Amino acid sequence: MLKPAALLYDRAMRGVEEAGLLEWRRALLAPLSGTVLEIGAGTGRNLALYPEAVTSLVVTEPDRHMRSVLAHQVRTGTRRLEVVGAPAEHLPFADSTFDAAVSTLVLCSVADQASALREVHRVLRPGGSLVFLEHVAAEDRPTRLRWQRRFEPVWKRVAGNCHLTRTTERAIGSAGFEITAIERAGMRKAPGVVRPTVRGHATAVGPDR
Ligand SMILES: C[S@@+](CC[C@H](N)C(=O)[O-])C[C@H]1O[C@@H](n2cnc3c(N)ncnc32)[C@H](O)[C@@H]1O
Numbered sequence: 001m002l003k004p005a006a007l008l009y010d011r012a013m014r015g016v017e018e019a020g021l022l023e024w025r026r027a028l029l030a031p032l033s034g035t036v037l038e039i040g041a042g043t044g045r046n047l048a049l050y051p052e053a054v055t056s057l058v059v060t061e062p063d064r065h066m067r068s069v070l071a072h073q074v075r076t077g078t079r080r081l082e083v084v085g086a087p088a089e090h091l092p093f094a095d096s097t098f099d100a101a102v103s104t105l106v107l108c109s110v111a112d113q114a115s116a117l118r119e120v121h122r123v124l125r126p127g128g129s130l131v132f133l134e135h136v137a138a139e140d141r142p143t144r145l146r147w148q149r150r151f152e153p154v155w156k157r158v159a160g161n162c163h164l165t166r167t168t169e170r171a172i173g174s175a176g177f178e179i180t181a182i183e184r185a186g187m188r189k190a191p192g193v194v195r196p197t198v199r200g201h202a203t204a205v206g207p208d209r
Contacts, residue, residue: 006065009043017045019188024199025049025104028131031201034099037123039088039116040106042066044073047081057081058098060088063160088116096125104133107171109162117175124204130177133199135187137165141196148193155193162194169198176206 013021026049033053038046041059043066050057061067062085074083086092088103088110101120110116120130138144148164155164172179182200 006043006063006069009066009069010045013045015189016187021187024133028104028133028199028201029102032100032102032129032131035097036100036102037091037093037098037120038102038104039091039120040103040109041070041083042105043069046102046104047073047079050079058084058093060084060086060091062087087111088119091119091123093123095122096128097123098128099125100129100131102131104131105135107132107134107168108136108164108166109160111161113166113168113171114175117171117177121176121204121206126204128204129180130172130202130204131200132168132172132202133197134166134168135164135190135194135197136168138196139167144192144196151193164193172202176204177202178205 025046029046029049030051032051035056036050036054038057038059041061044059057079059070059081061070061083067083067085070083074081084092088106089112101124103120107113107116124130138148145165152164155162169179169182179200179202182198184196184198186195187197
């Protein structure tokens with residue numbers, strides 16, 4: 001992501017956060033405990049929202065500009081955590097390292113969604129949970145979906161490889177997760193093309209688990 005985009009991210013998101021995104025984040029993270037991995041942590045919007053029961057937090061962020069904003073957050077925060085520069089497709093952790101993983105507004109941007117989810121599954125312990133909050137294709141709104149398809153080539157270029165038409169719920173299921181809770185809702189105050197979202201919890205199952 002370009003440096004100005006990293007610097008402007010929090011400002012650009014402020015209205016959306018206040019209109020409900022912040023509450024979604026808080027509610028999703030509240031049940032977490034133990035060792036947690038967050039992928040694509042961006043500027044660290046979730047950091048202050050993790051409950052006390054989270055004993056160890058590792059956050060990844062491959063973009064160096066985002067990471068420098070994140071590093072500032074980490075320095076000024078009270079929680080001890082580790083920041084790692086790796087992309088979600090290549091996580092430098094052993095199998096079954098974490099109790100839970102978190103992805104908020106990241107699976108739209110990763111280069112290879114299937115690989116990223118496979119890696120997250122690999123580093124989760126059997127039965128570990130994935131918390132997700134992602135904007136997705138408007139599969140039930142044909143007009144909006146057409147606009148998403150039309151905008152996507154330009155949007156990806158100006159918004160850090162953010163895709164508008166990913167069917168992330170299906171990708172999570174295909175990567176060996178069982179979705180245990182899901183809500184589909186419009187992200188208020190967001191541009192129409194990124195408004196449809198899915199959020200919830202999934203459990204790492206699958207043939208090898
Ligand atoms: C829209 S921002 C979301 C930031 C943060 N997760 C949030 O909830 O505000 C998308 C983030 O995904 C990160 N990202 C892009 N490709 C990635 C990849 N392959 N692996 C991990 N993170 C990635 C970007 O650098 C950026 O920080």
